[in-house]
Amino acid sequence: MLTLVVEQVLNGLQLGLMLFLLAAGLTLVFGIMDMINLAHGSLYMIGAYLAATVAEASGSFVAAIVAAVVGTAVIGMALELTVLRPLYRRSHLHQVLATFALILIANELVRIIWGAQPVALNMPAALSGPVELAPGLRYPAYRLVVIGVGLAAALLLYVVVAHTRVGMWLRAGASDREMAGAMGVNTAWLFTAAFGAGAALCAVAGALLGPLLAVQVGMGENILILAFVVIVIGGIGSVRGALVGALLVGLLDTAGRTLLPALFRALAPPAVASEVGPALASILIYVLMAGVLYFHPRGLFPARG
Amino acid sequence: MTAPPGLQVHGLRKRFGGITAVDDASMTVASGELHALIGPNGAGKTTFIQLVSGAERADGGRITLGGVEIDGWPMHRRVTQGLARSFQISSVFPAFTVLDNIALAVQARSQGRCAIWRPVVMRAAWFDQARHILDEVGLGARSEIAAGDLSHGERRRLEIGLTVATGARVLLLDEPLAGLGADESGPVIELLQSLKDRTSVLLVEHDMDAVFRLADRISVLVSGRVIATGTPLEIRAHPEVRRAYLGESTA
Amino acid sequence: MASALHIRLHPLPTLLLVAGLAVLPVVLTAVDQPFYIVLASRVLIYALIASSLNLLIGYGGMVSLGHACFIGAGAYTAAVMVRAGADIAWLTWPAAALAGAALAAMIGVVALRTRGVYFIMITLAFAQMAYYVVVSLRVLGGDDGLTLPHRARYGFGLDPGSDTVFYWAVLVVVLLLMTGMRQLLNAPLGRALQAIRDNDTRMEAIGFPVFRIQLAGFVIAGAAAGLGGGMLADLNQQVSPSLLHWTQSGTLMVMVILGGAGRFLGGVLGAAALLLAQELFSDVTTHTALGIGLVLLAVVLFAPAGLAGLWRQVAR
Numbered sequence: 001m002l003t004l005v006v007e008q009v010l011n012g013l014q015l016g017l018m019l020f021l022l023a024a025g026l027t028l029v030f031g032i033m034d035m036i037n038l039a040h041g042s043l044y045m046i047g048a049y050l051a052a053t054v055a056e057a058s059g060s061f062v063a064a065i066v067a068a069v070v071g072t073a074v075i076g077m078a079l080e081l082t083v084l085r086p087l088y089r090r091s092h093l094h095q096v097l098a099t100f101a102l103i104l105i106a107n108e109l110v111r112i113i114w115g116a117q118p119v120a121l122n123m124p125a126a127l128s129g130p131v132e133l134a135p136g137l138r139y140p141a142y143r144l145v146v147i148g149v150g151l152a153a154a155l156l157l158y159v160v161v162a163h164t165r166v167g168m169w170l171r172a173g174a175s176d177r178e179m180a181g182a183m184g185v186n187t188a189w190l191f192t193a194a195f196g197a198g199a200a201l202c203a204v205a206g207a208l209l210g211p212l213l214a215v216q217v218g219m220g221e222n223i224l225i226l227a228f229v230v231i232v233i234g235g236i237g238s239v240r241g242a243l244v245g246a247l248l249v250g251l252l253d254t255a256g257r258t259l260l261p262a263l264f265r266a267l268a269p270p271a272v273a274s275e276v277g278p279a280l281a282s283i284l285i286y287v288l289m290a291g292v293l294y295f296h297p298r299g300l301f302p303a304r305g
Numbered sequence: 306m307t308a309p310p311g312l313q314v315h316g317l318r319k320r321f322g323g324i325t326a327v328d329d330a331s332m333t334v335a336s337g338e339l340h341a342l343i344g345p346n347g348a349g350k351t352t353f354i355q356l357v358s359g360a361e362r363a364d365g366g367r368i369t370l371g372g373v374e375i376d377g378w379p380m381h382r383r384v385t386q387g388l389a390r391s392f393q394i395s396s397v398f399p400a401f402t403v404l405d406n407i408a409l410a411v412q413a414r415s416q417g418r419c420a421i422w423r424p425v426v427m428r429a430a431w432f433d434q435a436r437h438i439l440d441e442v443g444l445g446a447r448s449e450i451a452a453g454d455l456s457h458g459e460r461r462r463l464e465i466g467l468t469v470a471t472g473a474r475v476l477l478l479d480e481p482l483a484g485l486g487a488d489e490s491g492p493v494i495e496l497l498q499s500l501k502d503r504t505s506v507l508l509v510e511h512d513m514d515a516v517f518r519l520a521d522r523i524s525v526l527v528s529g530r531v532i533a534t535g536t537p538l539e540i541r542a543h544p545e546v547r548r549a550y551l552g553e554s555t556a
Numbered sequence: 557m558a559s560a561l562h563i564r565l566h567p568l569p570t571l572l573l574v575a576g577l578a579v580l581p582v583v584l585t586a587v588d589q590p591f592y593i594v595l596a597s598r599v600l601i602y603a604l605i606a607s608s609l610n611l612l613i614g615y616g617g618m619v620s621l622g623h624a625c626f627i628g629a630g631a632y633t634a635a636v637m638v639r640a641g642a643d644i645a646w647l648t649w650p651a652a653a654l655a656g657a658a659l660a661a662m663i664g665v666v667a668l669r670t671r672g673v674y675f676i677m678i679t680l681a682f683a684q685m686a687y688y689v690v691v692s693l694r695v696l697g698g699d700d701g702l703t704l705p706h707r708a709r710y711g712f713g714l715d716p717g718s719d720t721v722f723y724w725a726v727l728v729v730v731l732l733l734m735t736g737m738r739q740l741l742n743a744p745l746g747r748a749l750q751a752i753r754d755n756d757t758r759m760e761a762i763g764f765p766v767f768r769i770q771l772a773g774f775v776i777a778g779a780a781a782g783l784g785g786g787m788l789a790d791l792n793q794q795v796s797p798s799l800l801h802w803t804q805s806g807t808l809m810v811m812v813i814l815g816g817a818g819r820f821l822g823g824v825l826g827a828a829a830l831l832l833a834q835e836l837f838s839d840v841t842t843h844t845a846l847g848i849g850l851v852l853l854a855v856v857l858f859a860p861a862g863l864a865g866l867w868r869q870v871a872r
Contacts, residue, residue, distance in 0.1 A: 030673065034673075036673055036676065038806075083853070083857075086857060087856075087857075090856075090860070091619075092619055092672060092673055092676060093613060093619045093809075093813065093817070094813075094856050094860060096619070096621060096676060096806075096809065097809060097810060097813050097852060097856050098852070098853055098856040098857065100806045100809070100810065100852070101810075101848075101849040101850070101852035101853040101856065102849070102853070103849075104845045104846065104848055104849030104852070105845075105846055105849035105850060105853070107845065108843050108845050108846035108849065109846070111843070112843065112846075221802070221803070225680065225681075225684055225802065228677050228680065228681075229677075229681055232674060232677045232678065232681070236673060236674070274694075275692075275693060275694060275695065278692045279688070279689050279692040279693055282688040282689075282691070282692050283684075283685040283688050283689060286681045286682065286684055286685040286688075287685070289678070289681050290666050290678065290681065290682070290685075293666065293669070293670055293674065293678055294666050294669065297669050297670045297671070297674060298670075298674065299674075358761070360757075360761075379760075379765075380760045380761060381759075381760050381761075381763050381764055381765050381766065382765075384760075384761065384762060384763030385763050389761065389762070389763070390761055392758075392761070396755060396757060396758045396761070397755065397758065398751050398754040398755050398758065399754060399755070400750075400754050401560075401561065401751065401754060402560060405560075405561060409747070409748075409751050409759075409762060410762040410763075412744055412747070412748070413762045413763040413764050414763060417744055418744055418748070418764070419744055419745045419748060419764075419769060419772070420743055420744045420745060421739075421740050421743050421744075421745045421746075422739060422743050423743060424562065424739075424742040424743055425561075425562070425742060425743065425744055425747045426562050426742070428744075451560075467758070467761075467762055468761075468762075470762070471762050471763055
């Protein structure tokens, strides 16, 4: 029983940290530029595809991650400079539509370049086995590495945002753009850099999750919506909120999928249990989000006044 | 001042984080009175308006309008009950014409305000009343202009017009003269003067000449507390007020 | 008086359009292209659904990214009824509308407490919730959805199997609803909705119950979308979770902006343009989504008023 709980907590932690990598970029872009970017998930997809291609060609997983990060960051910054920049001052409706268009375009381009079938991205052979964490508790090594990298990225991000000049600008920009401009921050440069960093984080998540989930067209959309749930729960523009929201969503989703069906099997007649359990588990995080917004319409850690 | 109270505020309190914006503030606006609320910047005047109008929730205190307790009511319900506010920064419907702006405020207090069938344009009475109010605020000739295209001064007058058109018995006017030049503020002061006959007004204003000319009584808010209430003459002579406020503003 | 907000339809072009739509199936049968009658029915249904979203986005300023869930509520309601033998269109369609309205009421009560991006996200989240519920419920067919043994019947001796009869039934319903929508927009409630879009704080400050008015608009739009879903169930004789997928909500939004948000025929124009373009290009290329994406991006960046706006620019 205890091993099951530990396993589920680790799984939830892993999902939460990966969601955080996506949500951090999303929430900064959202907070600083007041911009909804649905295409953030496409950057995650592109990161995964780049990683798969480089891994295939070079045989090195590390090289694949580095290439994916650099390549996706460059694509992200190019996107920011060309398409997204004119959208900052436009309505959210226009931002939603334009970035929805980007999703359609990105999905089709990926389909044209890589084909409609999922591509393979294998984890390094050295990490493919389990590790014995405690007597009787074995956990896949690769997943532990994912958790470790996720923690490291979260820590790095925290240090950058909380303790550097760039981070101060970012926070100032997220809470009050006019003020940031008045402080003499070169906001145009800051936006592009922030966007590139967000894209790079997407690529890290895409490359790391690639071996665990399928690398395929449309992989970005589902996780994007989860990332949105995360930042809405956390409060748009708040990195701390994104971290709390991501861990909440990761743990709740994982726990719900394991525990709820079991709970219903124990409490309700089998016919009802087999229907309601999974249905409830799959919507648990949305219920959480609705509940949070009902009581805190601006999320748990609202970044702006 | 023997008329029954129009608006009574008792022990109003509001904190933002660690800062107390309004601290046990009490005052009464008598029926038919123009009561000015003055105070140095940051005294809590705007917060006071926000709390009384229902835009923000007070932490404590009691607000009654014509004897009815209205604490905790949403803003729109207070308006229907007879308490309407204006905004310091003009808040109009920019895509609507000036006439449609006022007609909306008339619609808000009319039968069938949310009806789903008979078109608005066939409800001539609403537009008749709206035109009458536009003439009063001096915008009769601008009725077909989109409100977004008005000058700043005209927008201030439309702002007051919207508040008046609600038909409320007590008006909360938040710096109606803000940003107006000397030539523009004259007509607005006259407008305020004419309102005194029909409604009670709580006026927040920085223009001291206007305040001392218009007000029947004045309350002074300092650090979220009402430190004095009285006629303009009494307030001028009030030592604490002179120290806390007038002295500071003339210095 | 107050002409800018009052929607007028010029009688002659309107009559010509309605007459043209009415005889369309006859013409299509005469030129031996009956397949297009089904396509025309689809366009009409989506015109209604897109118009209901236009009511929210264009007139009410409520940018909902979850409109597809109301289609789903209506479609599944109608499908379940037809399968259970309650297969009269004049029962299943109103029931579909009711289902859409009920779901909209539940979602609206929570979502309308939020503003701006939070509203967009929470409507999306609720639609996802509906999607996952449908996918995981085996009574509703899970991933596969449900098939309808036949279309709902109309009575009056009309043949439910005929595509032409179905088209006419849809046309009558859609015309009635579009008339109703115009009436609503010109009526006090419609005026209030548009004023809230312009300045919700001011509306509250002149005494309108903003939340209740928006909720009313949200429920009406949900009902219309639900009705559209009910008709789609009949049209396809099949319902599946893809009806509720969030990309459906995105596509509906595309229709609205393409046709012109806040213009009366915006939803109609957008639905027609998008569906016909998809039909046209699907013969030429398998990558239609790429074209739609590029066009959409160009429209948002360079012609944000949509087709209706473009039309006005040309006409001027």
